[in-house]
Structures are given as structure tokens and as C-alpha cells.
Amino acid sequence: MKKQPEPTALTREQADALEKELDDLHRELKADLGQADVDHIRSVIRLSRASEIVGRLLLHFGLDPLTFVAGTSALALSKILENMEIGHNVMHGQYDWTLDPALDSRAYEWDLVCAGADWREYHNYEHHTFTNVLGKDRDVGYHYLRVTPEQPWRPMHLLQPLLATGLAFGFQWGIAMHGVKFPEKFEGQKTLTELHQRVVPFLRKAGWQLFKDYGFFPALALGNAPRVAIGNLLANVIRNLWTFCVIFCGHFPEGVTYYKEGEAKDESRGQWYARQINGSANIEGGSFFHLLTGHLSHQIEHHLFPDLPASRYPDLAPRIREICARYGQRYTTGPFGAQLGSVAKKLLRLALPQQGLTTA
Amino acid sequence: MRETTFGRELRSTALKIAQRLFLDRSASFVLDELGTTRSLRELRARVVKVIDETPDIKTFVLEANRHWRGHRAGQYVTVDVELDGVRHRRCYSLTSASSDQSSRRLSIAVKRVPGGRVSTFLHERVRPGAVLNIGHASGDFVLDAVPSAASQSLLLLSGGSGVTPVLSILRDLDARDAVGDVVFVHHARRAIDVAFWAELLSISRRRPGLRLELCLDEGDDGSKGFTEEGLMALVPDYASRHTLLCGPSGLMARVERMWAQRGLTERLKLERFGSPTPLGSPTHDGPVKVRLTGPERTRLTSGRGSLLAQLEAVGERPAFGCRVGICHTCTCTKRSGTVMNLLTGLTSSRAGEAIQLCVSAAMSDLHLELQETT
Numbered sequence: 001m002k003k004q005p006e007p008t009a010l011t012r013e014q015a016d017a018l019e020k021e022l023d024d025l026h027r028e029l030k031a032d033l034g035q036a037d038v039d040h041i042r043s044v045i046r047l048s049r050a051s052e053i054v055g056r057l058l059l060h061f062g063l064d065p066l067t068f069v070a071g072t073s074a075l076a077l078s079k080i081l082e083n084m085e086i087g088h089n090v091m092h093g094q095y096d097w098t099l100d101p102a103l104d105s106r107a108y109e110w111d112l113v114c115a116g117a118d119w120r121e122y123h124n125y126e127h128h129t130f131t132n133v134l135g136k137d138r139d140v141g142y143h144y145l146r147v148t149p150e151q152p153w154r155p156m157h158l159l160q161p162l163l164a165t166g167l168a169f170g171f172q173w174g175i176a177m178h179g180v181k182f183p184e185k186f187e188g189q190k191t192l193t194e195l196h197q198r199v200v201p202f203l204r205k206a207g208w209q210l211f212k213d214y215g216f217f218p219a220l221a222l223g224n225a226p227r228v229a230i231g232n233l234l235a236n237v238i239r240n241l242w243t244f245c246v247i248f249c250g251h252f253p254e255g256v257t258y259y260k261e262g263e264a265k266d267e268s269r270g271q272w273y274a275r276q277i278n279g280s281a282n283i284e285g286g287s288f289f290h291l292l293t294g295h296l297s298h299q300i301e302h303h304l305f306p307d308l309p310a311s312r313y314p315d316l317a318p319r320i321r322e323i324c325a326r327y328g329q330r331y332t333t334g335p336f337g338a339q340l341g342s343v344a345k346k347l348l349r350l351a352l353p354q355q356g357l358t359t360a
Numbered sequence: 361m362r363e364t365t366f367g368r369e370l371r372s373t374a375l376k377i378a379q380r381l382f383l384d385r386s387a388s389f390v391l392d393e394l395g396t397t398r399s400l401r402e403l404r405a406r407v408v409k410v411i412d413e414t415p416d417i418k419t420f421v422l423e424a425n426r427h428w429r430g431h432r433a434g435q436y437v438t439v440d441v442e443l444d445g446v447r448h449r450r451c452y453s454l455t456s457a458s459s460d461q462s463s464r465r466l467s468i469a470v471k472r473v474p475g476g477r478v479s480t481f482l483h484e485r486v487r488p489g490a491v492l493n494i495g496h497a498s499g500d501f502v503l504d505a506v507p508s509a510a511s512q513s514l515l516l517l518s519g520g521s522g523v524t525p526v527l528s529i530l531r532d533l534d535a536r537d538a539v540g541d542v543v544f545v546h547h548a549r550r551a552i553d554v555a556f557w558a559e560l561l562s563i564s565r566r567r568p569g570l571r572l573e574l575c576l577d578e579g580d581d582g583s584k585g586f587t588e589e590g591l592m593a594l595v596p597d598y599a600s601r602h603t604l605l606c607g608p609s610g611l612m613a614r615v616e617r618m619w620a621q622r623g624l625t626e627r628l629k630l631e632r633f634g635s636p637t638p639l640g641s642p643t644h645d646g647p648v649k650v651r652l653t654g655p656e657r658t659r660l661t662s663g664r665g666s667l668l669a670q671l672e673a674v675g676e677r678p679a680f681g682c683r684v685g686i687c688h689t690c691t692c693t694k695r696s697g698t699v700m701n702l703l704t705g706l707t708s709s710r711a712g713e714a715i716q717l718c719v720s721a722a723m724s725d726l727h728l729e730l731q732e733t734t
Contacts, residue, residue, distance in 0.1 A: 034446075035444050038442075097446060098445055100447055106731055
């Protein structure tokens with residue numbers, strides 16, 4: 001992979017100019033929102049629902065392996081679309097301007113064990129405000145993984161290749177635990193009452209999800225119950241693996257910058273923009289690929305303008321790239337395989353104490 | 361058919377379970393695809409008839425789905441219309457007599473406002489068969505709230521499209537055989553602008569207790585529209601009547617003043633349409649700090665005009681509907697501070713009260729509970 005130069009540190013004047021350019025761009029796109037955006041998200045909702053119905057019918061009434069594979073795939077596709085392009089983006093408030101209750105960020109609840117309210121708080125607020133700031137953005141390595149040499153090595157990190165693989169298979173549970181802030185509890189940073197407040201909604205949500213996937217729908221299928229339960233499990237796992245890969249490519253590939261807590265203090269909006277650019281990485285691919293990632297393949301654009309409908313990002317990307325080039329900011333991007341490989345290599349390398357103490 | 365309380369509870373529990381299972385999403389999806397008015401949660405209505413009342417007023421006769429809870433004559437409903445991807449909400453008076461849950465037929469009157477996007481859309485695009493999202497009936501411009509009005513003498517005063525809630529009340533009294541001693545004085549610009557007059561005349565022929573008076577701005581008899589003297593001549597005993605008033609803001613202000621001067625404010629009930637004229641610029645001079653909770657943040661606003669516009673100007677996006685103090689979509693809880701209601705001119709400092717952002721102005725620094733939407 002071609003190595004890009006380190007991002008230029010902006011003077012305050014340059015940061016102000018960047019701020020103005022990006023603010024203008026944001027305003028321009030906001031003013032352009034309309035029917036096409038609503039039609040897009042509704043057609044994705046339609047696709048996801050239709051795919052779920054087809055998947056469940058095939059699983060419930062089919063007997064042969066072929067319908068099992070087709071049914072599981074259709075259900076997995078529906079879950080991926082629902083979590084990524086619909087759930088994630090709607091819950092970001094990207095469609096709040098429509099005032100359609102079905103697209104209301106505050107009311108939307110996704111098909112995932114992580115409770116929507118928890119996620120909205122830690123993701124929309126913590127992660128998007130303090131992106132890549134060590135000690136502030138809990139998404140940097142999700143507490144257990146070492147993704148930059150600046151995180152102090154702990155013996156536990158020797159296990160991180162194993163841990164990351166496990167996380168990939170049960171990613172929805174990882175996200176939910178992360179929302180509940182379990183690790184902080186075990187290290188004494190949270191009181192029991194605080195934990196209780198978070199655990200109850202999580203248990204309620206997770207309980208329903210389990211009941212739905214492994215109780216209700218299998219029971220509906222009577223004799224076909226094991227087939228339905230396994231199909232649901234596989235669909236969940238496929239969705240988990242997919243989201244894990246997409247999310248990990250967003251902030252952990254080589255070339256992404258991390259910040260010390262002091263560095264982001266008292267920063268201007270322009271400096272915040274620069275941090276979003278340098279702290280995120282894109283994935284290249286076709287339009288269906290982008291849709292399946294919920295357009296998080298345009299992580300940089302998403303971090304700059306998290307409240308713009310995500311389907312706008314591909315058209316926006318060349319303009320952002322041009323701005324980054326002019327201001328000497330690093331626009332990290334690459335094909336899916338290459339980015340994934342880069343993340344895997346880094347997780348392996350940083351599992352060891354002395355390795356990777358920056359050779360860049 | 362009326363459901364038992366137990367049946368209703370059972371259904372609502374089952375509905376909640378279904379929602380948690382996401383069955384509702386699939387089910388609402390299928391229902392939406394079929395374009396029916398049936399909905400698991402939303403109140404919707406199908407347009408069954410559109411009637412031209414005047415060149416700029418149309419009646420839409422609607423058939424609501426099973427979520428309709430009925431209405432009292434004089435109330436209004438909100439109507440949601442999606443224009444270029446954005447839902448717009450407006451309030452329209454119901455013109456039909458009171459209904460209950462079992463009768464889901466209702467009608468609204470829509471006046472086409474020049475430049476008004478929603479009323480233009482309803483006039484030009486909405487045909488019988490169309491499905492509209494509506495809100496439940498609300499408003500307290502109803503007779504029951506006036507002590508035993510039916511048996512007392514009433515004065516109904518309206519101007520322009522303000523005839524609509526009054527018509528609903530008259531239809532209701534007529535349907536209940538309760539038209540006592542009623543004088544209805546309506547004001548309009550020209551004869552052609554008078555909606556529903558034929559029907560009003562037919563009610564007055566049936567009900568001798570109802571007297572109709574029409575005041576035109578450009579009448580053949582040289583009449584001049586509303587004047588205090590004219591009204592006194594038409595209804596000499598107006599002071600002894602319970603009065604209901606709905607019309608343009610100019611007319612309403614004059615009537616309000618007239619009643620107030622005679623100490624009759626208590627006997628006057630009114631319904632406001634459209635945007636209120638702000639009472640001067642009552643607010644606090646200079647910037648106002650607004651602390652918002654959920655999550656915690658502080659915004660500095662310029663302190664002039666409605667809080668809704670103020671907050672929007674500094675990047676907040678509170679939920680809103682009508683923007684003129686009717687629909688309560690923008691209502692939020694005020695933890696502390698003083699606001700003035702731009703409609704009433706009243707100031708209040710009560711902690712924890714619900715305020716409507718669109719018609720409240722800050723009189724001090726404020727602390728509001730307002731969800732962040734980005």
C-alpha cells in the first residue's frame with residue numbers, strides 16, 4: 001500500500017479556512033435534501049423488509065439445504081441493511097428533517113441486542129465528538145484491543161488476536177456490552193447503581209432479541225424449529241462478521257491518527273474537522289458494497305457530516321478528497337481486502353510489547 | 361361496536377408484544393404497500409369526497425381508521441402532508457357535528473392560502489381515495505365548556521374561514537335538537553366568499569331559534585363589514601349572551617377589546633387561526649443563555665422572538681408542527697427561567713411547566729429539557 005505523508009498540522013488560520021469550506025459544503029447539502037433522500041431510505045426499508053419476509057418463509061417452509069442457504073442469506077441481508085443503512089443512519093438523525101415518525105432518530109429501535117438509547121449516547125455523543133482521542137473515545141480498541149502503540153501494552157494484549165476473532169463472531173454482544181460499560185464496572189470506574197441503570201434496558205432488549213430469534217420464530221415453524229433457530233443464528237453471525245469488518249476498517253487501519261487527551265482540548269470546529277479526517281479511513285468499492293456498509297465505507301465523510309443522509313457520501317467524496325489534498329490532510333482509503341489486512345496485521349503486531357513502537 | 365376495557369387492554373398488550381417482535385414493522389410495511397388506511401399505530405383517514413364551497417374553500421369528507429377517538433363540535437385536527445420529503449403539519453377545523461368512536465366519518469374545511477404549500481397541495485392534488493395522516497381532535501372551542509350553553513342564549517361571531525368551527529357547532533346543535541336562542545353573525549369580504557351559507561339557511565328555516573346575519577365588507581346595501589355600532593344594533597342583547605368568536609385577527613382583536621371594555625371577557629370564547637401578531641417585542645433585551653438538558657449543552661440566543669426560531673438559529677432542531685401555538689408538537693418542559701407567551705402576553709416563571717417553544721419568548725436565561733436530535 002502506498003504510504004501517505006503524515007498530515008500537516010494546521011495553523012489556526014488554515015483550520016478556520018477549512019472550517020468555512022466544510023461548513024459551506026454542509027449547508028449546501030442540507031439545503032438540497034428532499035424527496036430523493038426519502039425515496040432512497042424507503043426503498044432500502046422496503047428491500048430489507050421484503051428480504052426478511054422471503055428469508056423467513058424459506059426457512060420456515062423449506063426442507064432442503066438449498067432453501068436453507070437462500071433463506072439464511074436473505075435474512076442476513078435484511079439484518080445487514082436494517083442495522084447499517086437504516087438503523088445506524090436513522091439513529092444518527094440523518095432523516096429527522098423529514099419529520100416522519102418512522103424515520104425519527106429518537107424513536108427508532110434496531111434489530112440488535114444493543115439498546116438504541118445506549119448506543120445513541122455512546123456512539124453519537126462520545127465517539128463522534130471525541131473521535132480517536134485516547135481516554136475519551138471508548139471506541140478506540142473497544143477497551144480491550146491495542147490499536148496504536150500509544151496505548152500502553154498490557155499482558156492481556158497477547159490474547160488480542162483471539163479476542164478480536166471472538167468479537168467478530170459475537171459483535172452485536174460486544175457493542176451491547178460496550179454500551180452497558182461492563183469493563184469500566186469491573187475496573188471500578190462505575191458504581192453498581194449506574195451499572196444497574198444500563199443493564200436493565202440491555203437485558204430487556206437482549207431478552208427480546210433472543211426470544212424472537214430462538215423462541216418465537218422457531219416455535220412458529222413447529223417441526224422445522226431447529227432449522228429456523230440455526231438459520232437465525234447463522235444470519236446473526238453473518239451480520240456480526242460483516243459489521244465487525246466494516247467498523248474495524250473505519251478507524252483501525254494503518255494511516256489513521258490517534259490523539260492524546262490534551263490535543264483535542266479547546267479545539268476549534270475546523271480542528272475538529274481535521275481530526276475527523278485524519279482519524280477515519282474509507283473503503284473503496286461499488287455502489288451495492290457501499291449500501292451494505294450503510295455507507296460507512298465513507299467513514300471520513302460520515303465523520304465530517306454525521307447528520308447528512310449517508311447515501312450522499314459517495315457523491316461528496318471527490319470534493320472532500322480535493323479539500324484534504326489542498327490542506328495536506330490524510331485521506332486514508334483502500335480496497336476492502338487491503339484495509340482488512342492492514343487492521344489484522346496491526347492487531348497482531350501490537351499484541352507484542354515492543355513491536356510497532358512507531359517505525360513510521 | 362364498543363370494545364370492553366378488558367378487550368382493549370388485551371389488544372394493547374398483544375400489540376406491544378408484536379411491536380417488540382418487529383412484526384409491526386413488517387405488518388405496517390405490507391399495509392403501507394397496499395395503500396390502505398389500516399394501520400397498527402397511526403391515525404389515518406381516506407378522503408371520500410371533496411366539495412368546492414367557495415373559490416378558495418374546499419370541504420374534505422374523511423373516513424378515519426379504527427384509531428379515531430371521536431371529536432366534539434368546534435375542535436380541529438392536524439393534517440400531515442409530505443412535500444419534497446418533508447412532513448408538514450397544519451390544523452384544520454372540523455366542520456362535522458360531534459362524532460364518537462363508532463362514527464368515523466368527519467369533514468374538514470381547507471381554505472387555500474396564497475403561497476401556502478399545504479393548502480395548495482390539498483386543493484390541487486388530493487382527490488377522493490387519497491390517504492392522509494391526521495391527528496386526534498383537539499381544541500377547547502366547544503360548547504360543553506360553556507356552562508349549559510344549549511339552554512342559554514348564544515352569540516356566534518365569525519369572519520372569513522372562521523365560519524368552519526361555528527358551522528360544526530351549529531350542525532351539532534341541530535343534530536341534537538338543541539338549537540335554542542342563537543344569533544350567528546358572519547363577516548366576509550364579498551358574497552362569493554361566504555361558505556356554507558345555503559346550509560346555514562336551511563338550518564335556520566328548520567330552527568326558528570336561529571337568526572342569521574351576514575355582514576359584507578362590500579355589500580350592496582353599503583354595509584362596511586364589522587363595526588362595534590353595527591354589532592350592537594344587530595344584537596342589542598349581546599352582553600347577556602355567551603359568545604363564541606372565530607375569525608381574522610383584526611376582527612378578533614376588536615371584538616375582544618369591545619367585550620373587555622364592558623367587563624364581559626369571561627363570556628367570550630375564542631379560537632385563533634393562523635399566525636398571531638406578536639405583541640410588540642416584549643422580550644428581554646440582549647442575548648439569552650439557554651441551557652438545554654438531554655444531553656447537557658448551552659446555547660446563546662439573540663433573545664428576540666419565539667424560542668423555536670431562536671433555537672433553530674443556533675443550530676438546534678426542536679420538533680415542531682404548526683409554529684403558531686396550536687399543535688403542541690414543540691412543547692417541552694421548562695426547568696427554570698421566565699418566558700412570555702406571545703399569544704397571551706402572560707409571563708410565567710413556574711419550574712417544570714410545559715411551554716410551547718413556537719409561541720414563547722425568553723424573558724430571562726432559561727433551562728429547558730430538550731432532546732438533541734443530531
